[in-house]
Amino acid sequence: MIEDIIQKDKELLIYLNNLGIEQWDGFWLTVTNQFTWTPLFVLVLFLVFKQFGWKKGLFTLLFIVIIVTFTDQFTNFIKNTTGRIRPCNIEGIREQLRFFEYRPKGKSFWSGHASLSTTITTFMILLLRRHYKMIYLMIFFPLIFGYSRIYLGVHFPIDVTVGYIAGIIMGMLFYVAYRALEKKLKLQK
Numbered sequence: 769m770i771e772d773i774i775q776k777d778k779e780l781l782i783y784l785n786n787l788g789i790e791q792w793d794g795f796w797l798t799v800t801n802q803f804t805w806t807p808l809f810v811l812v813l814f815l816v817f818k819q820f821g822w823k824k825g826l827f828t829l830l831f832i833v834i835i836v837t838f839t840d841q842f843t844n845f846i847k848n849t850t851g852r853i854r855p856c857n858i859e860g861i862r863e864q865l866r867f868f869e870y871r872p873k874g875k876s877f878w879s880g881h882a883s884l885s886t887t888i889t890t891f892m893i894l895l896l897r898r899h900y901k902m903i904y905l906m907i908f909f910p911l912i913f914g915y916s917r918i919y920l921g922v923h924f925p926i927d928v929t930v931g932y933i934a935g936i937i938m939g940m941l942f943y944v945a946y947r948a949l950e951k952k953l954k955l956q957k
Contacts, residue, residue: 777926781855782864784919792919795799797870800881800916808909812892819899825957828895831949832888835942839887839935840880846934847875856921865921872922879923882931885910890939895946910935 788796798804817825854876855861856868889906890931914932917923923931 773926777924778855778861780925781918781921782861784918784925785865788866790861793866793868796916796919797868799912800920802871802881805909805913808906811908812896815900815903819896824950827950827953827955828946829945832891833943835891835938836884839884839938842938843878843880843883843931843934846878847880850876850877852877852924852927854922855924857932862921868920870920870922876923877927877930878934879914879917879927879931880930881917882910882923883935885893885913886932886935887942888940890936891942891946894940896944925929 809906813829816828820828852875854872854874856865856871856875887908891905893903910932914928917928918925
């Protein structure tokens with residue numbers, strides 16, 4: 769059964785990757801670069817400081833640094849434990865994918881782009897939803913960011929999907945921890 773799932777995962781990757789067209793390649797290469805999203809990050813931090821002020825804003829920023837560090841390191845631990853090779857580096861699959869110069873060497877399962885972007889998005893939506901209804905638009909960030917990994921052939925669809933699931937869980941857990949710590953430090957308004 770696992771073999772069937774892995775085979776379907778490969779087939780879905782090849783299908784989705786081959787839907788791409790050369791005119792869109794530059795767009796997806798830009799989207800996959802985390803620095804492209806800097807304006808979004810700056811906007812969200814602006815909203816945090818605007819809503820919560822400097823003291824709680826700095827506390828939130830520090831907490832976000834912890835979230836990013838933990839999620840990144842935990843994802844690397846999972847990748848190194850599972851050892852799944854990226855599709856763009858697997859002979860037999862690589863030849864069926866569209867070619868890009870961009871071929872990361874790290875492991876594939878699960879997608880760090882998907883897990884980290886989803887963790888941050890989940891946390892920020894839970895944190896700011898009562899204050900800014902438009903924060904729900906942030907959902908598009910991990911969806912587009914994660915899909916770029918499939919488009920470029922550097923992750924299997926299951927890698928991205930499990931990254932999303934892990935990100936939702938971690939984002940919710942971090943939100944609970946944030947609220948508990950905020951209460952303990954008496955930072956609530």
